[in-house]
Amino acid sequence: MTGRRRGRGSNVQQQNPQNQRGGQRGGQRGPHRALREPAAFAKNTGCESEIPQEKLTIAQARRGTPAHRPVRVYADGIFDLFHSGHARALMQAKNLFPSTHLIVGVCGDELTYKYKGYTVMTEDERYEALRHCRYVDEVVRDAPWTLTTEFLKTHKIDFVAHDDIPYTSAGSEDVYKHIKEAGMFVATQRTEGISTSDLITRIVRDYDIYVRRNLQRGYTARELNVSFINEKKYRLQNQVDKMKETVRTVEEKSKHFVYRVEEKSHDLIHKWEEKSREFIGNFLELFGPDGAWHAIQERSGRMLQALSPYSSPRGSPHGSPRGSPSSSPTRRRSLSPDSSSSPSSASSFSPPSSPSSSPSSPSSPKKEIHSSLKATSTYSRHLQS
Numbered sequence: 338m339t340g341r342r343r344g345r346g347s348n349v350q351q352q353n354p355q356n357q358r359g360g361q362r363g364g365q366r367g368p369h370r371a372l373r374e375p376a377a378f379a380k381n382t383g384c385e386s387e388i389p390q391e392k393l394t395i396a397q398a399r400r401g402t403p404a405h406r407p408v409r410v411y412a413d414g415i416f417d418l419f420h421s422g423h424a425r426a427l428m429q430a431k432n433l434f435p436s437t438h439l440i441v442g443v444c445g446d447e448l449t450y451k452y453k454g455y456t457v458m459t460e461d462e463r464y465e466a467l468r469h470c471r472y473v474d475e476v477v478r479d480a481p482w483t484l485t486t487e488f489l490k491t492h493k494i495d496f497v498a499h500d501d502i503p504y505t506s507a508g509s510e511d512v513y514k515h516i517k518e519a520g521m522f523v524a525t526q527r528t529e530g531i532s533t534s535d536l537i538t539r540i541v542r543d544y545d546i547y548v549r550r551n552l553q554r555g556y557t558a559r560e561l562n563v564s565f566i567n568e569k570k571y572r573l574q575n576q577v578d579k580m581k582e583t584v585r586t587v588e589e590k591s592k593h594f595v596y597r598v599e600e601k602s603h604d605l606i607h608k609w610e611e612k613s614r615e616f617i618g619n620f621l622e623l624f625g626p627d628g629a630w631h632a633i634q635e636r637s638g639r640m641l642q643a644l645s646p647y648s649s650p651r652g653s654p655h656g657s658p659r660g661s662p663s664s665s666p667t668r669r670r671s672l673s674p675d676s677s678s679s680p681s682s683a684s685s686f687s688p689p690s691s692p693s694s695s696p697s698s699p700s701s702p703k704k705e706i707h708s709s710l711k712a713t714s715t716y717s718r719h720l721q722s
Contacts (some may be wrong), residue, residue, distance in 0.1 A: 375468040377475040383491030401435040404413035408434040411494040417456040419466040422528035429525040430498035431472040441473050442480025500527045613654045
């Protein structure tokens, strides 16, 4: 029976493309059921169809005969914790023939507890799970553990679908042996890696994790059948995990903050170095040996020299040295009053005959002053920019 034992068969699902296409045609030939409606429960009296039920061979069924009715295929099992492995097995059974009416038998709790053990889901929950599978056309409640000839005739079953691994149960080496001998057995492939036993094993293996999970979700210790001490232990572990998660989050945020600070620091240092180099370059350009400040000082010296020229001594056609006593203005003012006040003496003095007193000399200091002022203003604008 499907779902009754843990198989180790091949995971490859072998399907005949002709069967898949036939299944689509069978949807047109057989009774059509909307997918939004669940499958119907089988009646206790069995199939009430008045169409005669002649015996078919697998070859005849695969050719699409009989044309007046679909092929009735039966698959049974426990179907506890209904999973993809169950659905794939039913999909294979549905697509065995061009037109297939799939009947699924689900064993009740009493038989299951007797021959297999306790289930996670109740029989009603398992019935509903099968009714809402898209491949199922009909569900038989409280199906028998071993199929009898009377049961097959009551439900007008043509073939029984199941994997071909012998199933030992209820004192029999293979509960499907008589079905195989009658030529009514069609094999399907099991799905490796998924079974009800595997799912239960995961839960049992990680029991503490799931108990803590459900305590966090609001379940009580009584509902989880957990003692008072274990409840406190699990809750303490949950608090510790929360603290660890908080610390981990803070560490990640701190690392991110430190990384951003380092980036900003590197940017600031880089900008400071650029500004420092720019400042030093401007300082050297201004106050260096060839800088503008020395040029300004030189021009200022020329301006002062141009504004206060020394007079040439009397009787010297070409002037005298700067340090000669006769060229000093104080020396000229120190003459006697009589000589300075008399008209004759005043008329005897002649203006100094220096080269700077020529008619063209007054314009030379003005040009030099103008060029110096122009250079100073140009440099000031350069510094401001």
